Amino acid sequence: MTAKRPYVLILFYSRHGATRAMAERLAAGVEACPGIDARLRTVPAVSASCEAVEPEIPEAGPVYATLDDLRHCAGLAIGSPTRFGNMAAPLKYFIDGTIELWLGGALIDKPATAFTSTSSLHGGQETTLISMLLPLLHHGMVYAGLPYSEIELMETSAGGTPYGASHLAGTRSDRPLDEHERTLAFAQGKRVARLALALAAARQEAK
Ligand SMILES: Cc1cc2nc3c(=O)[nH]c(=O)nc-3n(C[C@H](O)[C@H](O)[C@H](O)COP(=O)(O)O)c2cc1C
Numbered sequence: 001m002t003a004k005r006p007y008v009l010i011l012f013y014s015r016h017g018a019t020r021a022m023a024e025r026l027a028a029g030v031e032a033c034p035g036i037d038a039r040l041r042t043v044p045a046v047s048a049s050c051e052a053v054e055p056e057i058p059e060a061g062p063v064y065a066t067l068d069d070l071r072h073c074a075g076l077a078i079g080s081p082t083r084f085g086n087m088a089a090p091l092k093y094f095i096d097g098t099i100e101l102w103l104g105g106a107l108i109d110k111p112a113t114a115f116t117s118t119s120s121l122h123g124g125q126e127t128t129l130i131s132m133l134l135p136l137l138h139h140g141m142v143y144a145g146l147p148y149s150e151i152e153l154m155e156t157s158a159g160g161t162p163y164g165a166s167h168l169a170g171t172r173s174d175r176p177l178d179e180h181e182r183t184l185a186f187a188q189g190k191r192v193a194r195l196a197l198a199l200a201a202a203r204q205e206a207k
Helices: 018-031 067-071 089-096 099-104 125-138 179-206
Strands: 007-012 037-042 075-081 111-118 166-168
Touching: 007 018, 007 067, 007 089, 007 179, 018 037, 018 075, 018 111, 018 166, 018 179, 067 099, 075 125, 075 179, 111 125, 111 179, 166 179
Parallel strands: 007 037, 007 075, 075 111, 111 166
Antiparallel strands: none
16 A cells, blocks of 8 residues: 655664664655655564564564565665665665566655764675665666755765765674764755655656
8 A cells, every 4th residue: 555645765784883873864754855754674684594484563763674664665765784885785686676666667756865883984885775776777766966055065074975875883882873874864855855846746747
């Protein structure tokens, strides 16, 4: 069923909470845009054992995303911890299950953006953001990064890139989002929300 109010799906995986903190900040940015909601959803961990299963509902935090959450979103913000310069397997596994949406063109002309967290400063934030962008382009989404009108991009000495918001969590994954990182994640949520409303109106007009 299609939701009455448009929403930006904030789809993320987080093992230790850093990416989740970013997701919550993007959600605050989305909610600051009138007329659109944020829908936070996560994905289950994957296991090398094909018999291992996760409980249907996570012990804490947002519930698991369904294909319908993605199908009916007006925009998407996708977030993953960096894993060897790439997105984490659980998120990739979820995306690999979206062929039905690709066949139906469900995401064409919808805006998307990406965010990530790393333990080291030059540990692959940009490559991870781009790894998440690639399948979204196949889906026909319109990628929105962060423009340099967000002055924190020039000032940050931790996370924040024109490809999307990022966070330096440190080797123990316990460094909180600093002010620059918080501001950029918020701005990114607000931007994707604004674009989601604008592109929804354009798609309606084109019908
Ligand atoms: C298998 C694995 C690979 C990782 N690869 C990288 C990496 O390439 N660069 C990096 O800086 N951090 C890497 N990390 C660290 C995580 O990206 C980092 O701790 C992140 O902040 C965790 O996010 P989370 O708290 O949302 O789980 C890796 C961690 C794991 C478990």
